[in-house]
Amino acid sequence: MAKRVIVIDDEYSISGLLFQHLSKRGYDVVAMTNGAWIKEGLIKIDQVDIIVTDFHMKRIDGEEIIRYLRDNNYRGKIVLSSSVDTSNLKDLQVDVIIEKPYTLDEFTRIIEGLS
Amino acid sequence: MDRTGLKEGELFLLNKEAEDRSKVYLLLSNFYLQRPDRQLLTRLRTPDFINAMRSFLSEDEFTEAIRLLEGFINSIKDIPDNEVLDILGVDWTRLFRGIKKGYGPPPPYESIWRGEGRIMGEWTRKVLESYHQPGIGMDLGDELPDYIGIELKFMARLCYEESSNWKENAISEAGRFLNFEKEFLDNHIQAWVPAFLTEALDEAKTGFYRSILELTQGYIKTDQRYLSSRL
Numbered sequence: 270m271a272k273r274v275i276v277i278d279d280e281y282s283i284s285g286l287l288f289q290h291l292s293k294r295g296y297d298v299v300a301m302t303n304g305a306w307i308k309e310g311l312i313k314i315d316q317v318d319i320i321v322t323d324f325h326m327k328r329i330d331g332e333e334i335i336r337y338l339r340d341n342n343y344r345g346k347i348v349l350s351s352s353v354d355t356s357n358l359k360d361l362q363v364d365v366i367i368e369k370p371y372t373l374d375e376f377t378r379i380i381e382g383l384s
Numbered sequence: 385m386d387r388t389g390l391k392e393g394e395l396f397l398l399n400k401e402a403e404d405r406s407k408v409y410l411l412l413s414n415f416y417l418q419r420p421d422r423q424l425l426t427r428l429r430t431p432d433f434i435n436a437m438r439s440f441l442s443e444d445e446f447t448e449a450i451r452l453l454e455g456f457i458n459s460i461k462d463i464p465d466n467e468v469l470d471i472l473g474v475d476w477t478r479l480f481r482g483i484k485k486g487y488g489p490p491p492p493y494e495s496i497w498r499g500e501g502r503i504m505g506e507w508t509r510k511v512l513e514s515y516h517q518p519g520i521g522m523d524l525g526d527e528l529p530d531y532i533g534i535e536l537k538f539m540a541r542l543c544y545e546e547s548s549n550w551k552e553n554a555i556s557e558a559g560r561f562l563n564f565e566k567e568f569l570d571n572h573i574q575a576w577v578p579a580f581l582t583e584a585l586d587e588a589k590t591g592f593y594r595s596i597l598e599l600t601q602g603y604i605k606t607d608q609r610y611l612s613s614r615l
Contacts, residue, residue, distance in 0.1 A: 271519040281525055288523040298521040299512065299529075306528070309504055311512060 271297035272318040272384050277304040277334065278350070279326040287321065290373050291380065305329045307337060314343045319383055323369075324351035335361045346383045395550050398558070402547035405610075408440055408603060409540035415596045416480055416492065416533030417525070420472035425465050428457055428592075441599060443606060449598035456591035475590045479597075480532070489583040494530035497576035503528060511535065511572055518564045520545060532580065535573055536600075539565060539607075566611040573604060 274291055278284040279302045288300035299312070305328050306312065307320075314320075320338065324331040331349055338347065339362060347362075349355065352369035365379050390398070418424070427433050434454055441450065460468045477483060482491025490496050495505030512529040515522040515538060522541065527534050542565045549558035581601045588594045 273516065273521075285523055285525065288521070292521060296521070297516055297519045299515065299524060300521075301524045302526045306504070311504060311509060311529075313509075313513075316516075 271295055273316060274298045274319045274321065274380070275307070275312060275317050276300040276321045277307070277326070277331075278302065278321075278323040279304075279328065280323075283323070286373075287376070290376070294377065296380070303328055304331070304334045307334055314338060314341060314345070317343075317345050319346045319348065319380060321348040321350065321380075324349055324353065324355060332358060332361065335363060348379060348383070390555060395553065395555075399547050399550035401610075402543045402550060402558075404440065405607065406540045406543035406547060409536050409543060411440075412596070412600050412603065413533045413536035413540060416531070416536065417527065419476055420469055422465060422469070424472075425468060428460075433457075437599075441603070443602075445602045445606065446599060449595045449602060452591045452598065453595035456595065459591065471590060472592060475588060475593050479584050479588060479593055488587050489580060492532035492577075492580050492584075493528060494535070494572060494576050497580055514538075514568055514572065518542065518545070518561065530572075532577060535568075535577070539568060539573070542568065562611065562614055566615055569604070569608055569611060574608060577604060 274296045276284050276287045276291070276298060277300075278287070281302050284300040284302055288298050291298045304322060304326060307314070308329065320334075320343070322331040322334050331351070335347055335349065346364045348365045348367060349358075349361070349363045350367045350369055350371070355366050358366075364383060367376065367379055434450070434457060437453065438450055478488035480488075480492055482488065482496075491503070493503050493508070494511055495503055495507040498507050500507060508528055508530045512522075515529060520541060522529065522534065522538055524534060529535075542561050546558050546561035546565065549555075549561060578601060581597050585594060585597050585601075588597060
């Protein structure tokens with residue numbers, strides 16, 4: 270069964286690209302630019318294997334999303350992408366922090382490493 | 385339908401049908417997802433556009449909608465882009481964005497049209513679950529899963545997967561996608577989109593969006609007949 274991945278990035282050029290990239294590799298991906306929908310309970314998080322979220326976003330930032338996931342006992346993997354230093358966010362318990370800009374090959378290696 | 389022993393010519397035809405259906409669904413979905421812009425206008429002003437629409441949608445039930453579309457394209461020949469975009473933009477917003485009660489139809493989200501009266505309801509979650517069932521997911525962009533443009537885009541995606549499988553001779557997998565298409569059309573699109581389209585047709589002010597609404601209405605019916613004949 271295909272692994273379920275949620276990609277959240279408020280830049281559509283990125284979320285759309287990651288969607289195409291992972292879909293071609295057989296992942297079952299839902300990509301979105303508005304992470305607030307996670308907090309609205311739109312996604313059944315217990316059925317998601319990996320959540321990839323950007324850190325800096327306009328409507329809701331990655332930190333808020335991750336805290337929500339952890340508070341709601343999300344047991345899957347979390348990948349946080351960021352273009353700024355996130356060393357002060359160690360308590361967030363993310364599985365991988367990937368620094369922007371990254372290549373699709375680097376991204377693939379990370380996702381495959383978590384699968 | 386028994387698909388064992390399909391010949392190469394039949395596979396080619398099935399692939400072509402799925403590919404064409406995918407293109408039509410994608411085209412229709414874009415009219416709902418994208419606010420009219422210069423790119424759209426440039427396409428409309430090219431003679432190839434109406435010819436392509438005629439060739440994709442050649443059945444009798446599309447004649448009136450294509451005539452409307454052609455009439456609109458002719459009517460804007462001498463009008464500057466900015467003015468046309470203003471007119472189309474106002475109509476698009478009123479018809480598809482649900483600015484306020486009484487200004488246009490209720491916005492085209494399944495959860496609103498299936499009795500929940502609000503966005504992000506139980507139907508939104510059910511639709512999202514449907515996107516996971518075939519194992520292919522969905523790119524929502526900035527929209528909710530049950531927006532009309534996203535549901536039509538999902539049909540495009542299913543048809544595309546079906547077509548790819550015919551191409552690779554993966555007959556049972558192609559059949560699996562045909563079943564998903566029928567299921568999604570019956571259980572979601574058909575359950576609310578026609579009602580929205582009827583109300584939106586009463587509210588549309590431009591020949592362009594009247595035509596798009598009619599084309600969508602006609603295409604959903606045609607495709608349902610097509611899927612019933614295939615399964």
